[in-house]
Amino acid sequence: MLLPASSSRFPARRPRCLSVRACLALGSALLLAACAELPLFGKGGAPADAVPEKATCAASTVNAGTCPACPACPGAPTVAPAFSRALLPADYADLPGWGDDEVAAAWPAFLQSCRGIASKPHGAAWKRVCDLARQSEGKPGFDPRRFFESQLRPYALANNAGARPVFEGTITGYYEPLLRGSRERSKSFAQPLLGVPDDLLTIDLGTLFPELKDKRVRGRLEGNKVVPYWSRADIVARGERLPARPLLWVDDAIELFFLQIQGSGRVRLPDGSLVRVNYADQNGHPYQSIGRVLIERGELKAEEASMQGIQAWARANPARLDDLLNSNPSYVFFREMPANGNTSNPNAGPQGALGVPLTPERSLAIDPRAVPLGAPVFLATTRPNSAQPLNRLMLAQDTGGAIKGAVRADFFWGFGKEAGEQAGRMKQSGRMWVLLPPEAAPR
Secondary structure, eight states, X not given: OOOOOSSSSSOOOOOOOEEHHHHHHHHXXXXXXXXXXXXXXXXXXXXXXXXXOOOOOSOOEXXXXXXXXXXXXXXXXXXOOGGGGGEEEOOGGGSTTTTTSOGGGGHHHHHHHHHXXXXXXXXXXXXXXXXHHHHHTTOTTOOHHHHHHHHOEEEEEOBXXXXXXXXXXXXXXXXXXXXXXXXXXXXXXXXXEEOXXXXXXXXXXXXXXXXXXXXXXXXXXXXXXXXXOOOHHHXXXXXXXXXXXXXXXXXXXXXXXXHHHHSEEEEEOTTSOEEEEEEEEEOSOOOOOHHHHHHHTTSSOGGGOSHHHHHHHHHHOGGGHHHHHTTSOOOEEEEEEOTXXXXXXXXXXXXXXXXXXXXXXXEXXXXXXXXXXXXXXXXXXXXXXXXXXXXXXXXXXXXXXXXXSSSEEEEEEEXXXXXXXXXXXXXXXEEXXXXXXXXXXXO
């Protein structure tokens, strides 16, 4: 039950405030350093897609200066994507329940992945397989399982891959909730569902330093300084002084909080119509689990800190709810989506980080530093709060701020109350294998 990142739902924490002069000085130092060496990215570094470019002494300028002469400024060695260091070769026989899974049920989601992968930096490695998949679909005797076995090779994901790899990790769940709301504020609908504030700055570090591609920081201007954006408590306290337009008004603060955790949802208006909302941006502060806060305060036992347990505590302690919610400084802003989610299917899931609709019980949120976004992933875990096996081919189509590490995933259960019941209880141990074509195999 963790936020899909959508779209990198909880981006990396931004640096402390820097003056313009300090930023320029830092930029100069980094550009000078680039002439000698480029850093290698490991865990916690740049995303897998951000393969450092060769160092060069070409005319980069800072304050009208140029990179100092370096007669033989050498090119940096090619760096393998970060995810390749978390993968160990495997066989389909190693995948528990591979022969029992209804692999054909994952085929539509795989075709969606092919559509999304095409626009990604690693898309070229998947072109042959995706073209073949489109050509093969619907032909007499076509077997999706045989297709995957013949075209893709499994690789076991491991944390701390090396002498002592750890293959077990944590699998949680998320879903698309339904809230009640209105386009007009009233006593019944008093909680604002905010769009992106006008003063929220998103700074793309890759425009200055290619090795930091896809790394962004968030803040706001205070004079000539970029400072951290307001925390959740600040945003709530500022109210209408915050330059952010409420998209809708909803009736329940705790349901709005969990909508921010899930990253997408639907709001039913008084006339019965539905509005879809999706993650748009975030204030740059790190996510803090309020369930963990309640455990540390002695309010709940660990086994009670599910989504349902937290909601029950909130209903029983309305006067203390604001203090609890503000213990998480992160705040998510939304955008309104087309009612049909940009597809011809009104029941399609919300759009994930890959840019395609999520498929209930076949889409997975992963850490893109460890798993290529869009790739098939075989998951071996158990159903929520049980030992019943849940072995299934999934598609890595989303991300999440709390999803960190190679063997870590968020299972998308779908829309509505029943999906929420499953997602809220899910915190299982599991193993993962990513399926890759030869063109995308780790080197």
